[in-house]
Amino acid sequence: xxxxxxxxxxxxxxxxxxxxxxxxxxxxxxxxxxxxxxxxxxxxxxxxxxxxxxxxxxxxxxxxxxxxxxxxxxxxxxxxxxxxxxxxxxxxxxxxxxxxxxxxxxxxxxxxxxxxxxxxxxxxxxxxxxxxxxxxxxxxxxxxxxxxxxxxxxxxxxxxxxxxxxxxxxxxxxxxxxxxxxxxxxxxxxxxxxxxxxxxxxxxxxxxxxxxxxxxxxxxxxxxxxxxxxxxxxxxxxxxxxxxxxxxxxxxxxxxxxxxxxxxxxxxxxxxxxxxxxxxxxxxxxxxxxxxxxxxxxxxxxxxxxxxxxxxxxxxxxxxxxxxxxxxxxxxxxxxxxxxxxxxxxxxxxxxxxxxxxxxxxxxxxxxxxxxxxxxxxxxxxxxxxxxxxxxxxx
Amino acid sequence: xxxxxxxxxxxxxxxxxxxxxxxxxxxxxxxxxxxxxxxxxxxxxxxxxxxxxxxxxxxxxxxxxxxxxxxxxxxxxxxxxxxxxxxxxxxxxxxxxxxxxxxxxxxxxxxxxxxxxxxxxxxxxxxxxxxxxxxxxxxxxxxxxxxxxxxxxxxxxxxxxxxxxxxxxxxxxxxxxxxxxxxxxxxxxxxxxxxxxxxxxxxxxxxxxxxxxxxxxxxxxxxxxxxxxxxxxxxxxxxxxxxxxxxxxxxxxxxxxxxxxxxxxxxxxxxxxxxxxxxxxxxxxxxxxxxxxxxxxxxxxxxxxxxxxxxxxxxxxxxxxxxxxxxx
Numbered sequence: 001x002x003x004x005x006x007x008x009x010x011x012x013x014x015x016x017x018x019x020x021x022x023x024x025x026x027x028x029x030x031x032x033x034x035x036x037x038x039x040x041x042x043x044x045x046x047x048x049x050x051x052x053x054x055x056x057x058x059x060x061x062x063x064x065x066x067x068x069x070x071x072x073x074x075x076x077x078x079x080x081x082x083x084x085x086x087x088x089x090x091x092x093x094x095x096x097x098x099x100x101x102x103x104x105x106x107x108x109x110x111x112x113x114x115x116x117x118x119x120x121x122x123x124x125x126x127x128x129x130x131x132x133x134x135x136x137x138x139x140x141x142x143x144x145x146x147x148x149x150x151x152x153x154x155x156x157x158x159x160x161x162x163x164x165x166x167x168x169x170x171x172x173x174x175x176x177x178x179x180x181x182x183x184x185x186x187x188x189x190x191x192x193x194x195x196x197x198x199x200x201x202x203x204x205x206x207x208x209x210x211x212x213x214x215x216x217x218x219x220x221x222x223x224x225x226x227x228x229x230x231x232x233x234x235x236x237x238x239x240x241x242x243x244x245x246x247x248x249x250x251x252x253x254x255x256x257x258x259x260x261x262x263x264x265x266x267x268x269x270x271x272x273x274x275x276x277x278x279x280x281x282x283x284x285x286x287x288x289x290x291x292x293x294x295x296x297x298x299x300x301x302x303x304x305x306x307x308x309x310x311x312x313x314x315x316x317x318x319x320x321x322x323x324x325x326x327x328x329x330x331x332x333x334x335x336x337x338x339x340x341x342x343x344x345x346x347x348x349x350x351x352x353x354x355x356x357x358x359x360x361x362x363x364x365x366x367x368x369x370x371x372x373x374x375x376x377x378x379x380x381x382x383x384x385x386x387x388x389x390x391x392x393x394x395x
Numbered sequence: 396x397x398x399x400x401x402x403x404x405x406x407x408x409x410x411x412x413x414x415x416x417x418x419x420x421x422x423x424x425x426x427x428x429x430x431x432x433x434x435x436x437x438x439x440x441x442x443x444x445x446x447x448x449x450x451x452x453x454x455x456x457x458x459x460x461x462x463x464x465x466x467x468x469x470x471x472x473x474x475x476x477x478x479x480x481x482x483x484x485x486x487x488x489x490x491x492x493x494x495x496x497x498x499x500x501x502x503x504x505x506x507x508x509x510x511x512x513x514x515x516x517x518x519x520x521x522x523x524x525x526x527x528x529x530x531x532x533x534x535x536x537x538x539x540x541x542x543x544x545x546x547x548x549x550x551x552x553x554x555x556x557x558x559x560x561x562x563x564x565x566x567x568x569x570x571x572x573x574x575x576x577x578x579x580x581x582x583x584x585x586x587x588x589x590x591x592x593x594x595x596x597x598x599x600x601x602x603x604x605x606x607x608x609x610x611x612x613x614x615x616x617x618x619x620x621x622x623x624x625x626x627x628x629x630x631x632x633x634x635x636x637x638x639x640x641x642x643x644x645x646x647x648x649x650x651x652x653x654x655x656x657x658x659x660x661x662x663x664x665x666x667x668x669x670x671x672x673x674x675x676x677x678x679x680x681x682x683x684x685x686x687x688x689x690x691x692x693x694x695x696x697x698x699x700x701x702x703x704x705x706x707x708x709x710x711x712x713x714x715x716x717x718x719x720x721x722x723x
Contacts, residue, residue, distance in 0.1 A: 229413045234702055236661035237679060237695045238417070244683035244691070245424030327545050331665055334547055335680055350547075354669065359555045366555070369548040377543035 057385020078181035086176030200264030205271030213279020312390030320383035422692035480689035519609020541603020616640035
């Protein structure tokens with residue numbers, strides 16, 4: 001074949017050469033530097049370059065960073081405290097922020113709330129009084145808190161300039177608690193539960209997957225069976241069963257850790273499968289054989305030669321596992337078997353929106369659900385982008 | 396072929412033992428036991444029970460025996476006599492309570508699975524053969540959104556939409572006048588009117604996922620030489636696509652039928668609680684909240700057993716449909 005293409009003209013070869021000749025000259029200078037850069041770039045730089053092209057994944061990354069920061073600084077961003085009850089402000093609809101009043105720029109403000117009663121049903125009706133404006137000012141004083149648990153302060157990002165008025169961006173619930181505040185505090189619990197649950201399942205999955213993939217044979221067969229056993233149990237009933245067995249009287253923090261652990265008990269199988277598959281693929285690589293021939297210990301081969309080659313895959317798999325954990329936590333809490341009030345998580349918040357009556361009365365109670373959808377989507381996009389970027393044979 | 400089927404069925408046995416053991420452990424997990432609960436119930440109704448009587452009862456029910464002995468007694472009663480124990484909360488035999496609800500759960504799960512396939516396969520094929528077309532993008536977006544929306548959220552949103560814009564109550568399986576009525580044509584039509592909501596809720600997420608899988612499988616197959624050969628022989632596109640690559644692209648579907656079942660059961664539980672359906676979900680939830688553990692454990696056991704059977708069936712189906720697996 002090579003001889004033929006040397007002596008006779010190979011149309012494909014010619015076409016390739018021609019196209020290269022056609023494209024090369026004008027781009028030559030730029031091409032070499034770019035090529036040179038990608039030859040010397042470290043694997044992580046290459047992954048980052050590939051990831052950066054994924055617009056949706058980049059947007060998701062920024063969105064998630066934004067979410068985690070909002071959760072971290074929830075007490076600063078939110079104008080109130082999550083448990084502050086206001087009996088005169090129950091089921092207040094969300095307030096729209098306006099900038100112009102009567103065609104004049106006013107800075108951000110909301111219209112004041114007018115409270116009246118339905119003469120027939122005696123239900124409280126709220127209306128926005130479009131003549132009275134409540135300006136929103138920034139860095140106002142509010143309830144005291146410790147910023148990051150360290151700095152005691154009273155400053156909140158925003159709030160009503162007039163202390164007697166309230167700014168409820170997402171409305172209030174049946175006890176008059178500010179939903180925006182609760183959403184931010186709930187983000188702390190829900191998002192961190194996702195991360196901690198994945199951390200648990202990551203440790204279990206990595207350990208067991210590595211053992212199965214590295215040793216193979218009987219050990220692998222046994223572990224494969226075990227994983228099949230676990231996956232043949234329907235997830236939610238098992239989670240429910242385990243979660244229901246936790247005593248209600250325990251410390252909420254402890255329950256929280258146990259719930260994430262229960263989520264991880266099932267979640268690890270997916271990670272273990274990814275790790276095992278990669279180990280199988282890598283085990284027969286020449287460079288692993290070379291390391292073995294050079295006398296490297298098993299521990300060294302696994303940690304220095306095999307794990308670095310699969311980190312990117314593991315990161316992608318972990319990212320894709322986080323939304324599963326978040327959905328698991330919310331589903332359990334939503335059913336009343338996971339976290340319970342007074343702990344605030346998105347699942348706990350959605351408990352208020354469980355029946356038709358409250359949804360029809362106060363549809364804004366569904367907003368934690370919208371938040372869940374966005375966060376889960378963002379994690380999925382991010383994971384997809386990472387997976388594509390981590391694949392060296394991808395486009 | 397026969398040996399493969401026998402082999403799969405034999406492998407299912409340890410799995411079944413494992414899931415039944417897990418279910419039993421769940422029954423045992425909460426503090427206290429059957430007698431504690433029973434005595435509390437009796438005391439509540441005014442009867443006087445001494446410590447001694449309590450201990451005697453424990454002895455009689457064999458609650459002091461080791462866990463494995465108790466497990467053996469529990470599982471052999473189920474296997475030999477179909478006796479699942481007694482529900483304290485309802486004061487009924489568990490076996491009288493579960494079969495109706497299980498039937499409905501199975502019906503809804505099966506229907507939504509069929510629904511998923513009917514929708515996902517043609518769309519997946521379309522998306523692959525018309526890659527990067529307008530509708531391909533639409534379906535891709537739909538696929539991602541379907542992955543992101545949890546079942547209970549979808550159920551809540553549908554409920555709200557139904558209430559706010561169509562002024563109808565989409566919860567439950569029957570209208571009020573048919574709830575206790577005997578089966579009739581009117582009741583059947585009424586059932587169909589309510590049934591679509593849980594089926595859409597359950598099918599939505601899995602449809603989205605399966606469209607993605609089908610599209611990826613088809614794209615892998617469409618580039619292969621045998622497809623080109625088929626085109627070269629002058630078949631129409633429809634014949635080529637549906638007769639060859641689709642059949643191969645379906646394999647992963649068949650092998651995941653078994654995995655789809657636990658997901659459907661899980662989804663059914665949450666959707667049923669929200670939509671107030673008379674399926675296993677709400678009763679299981681109630682049983683768990685009341686720590687009515689025999690009832691809860693039986694549900695978990697039966698749902699798991701169905702899953703294991705589903706997995707075995709899908710393995711066998713896969714062997715039937717794919718000679719490469721059958722011959723290996």
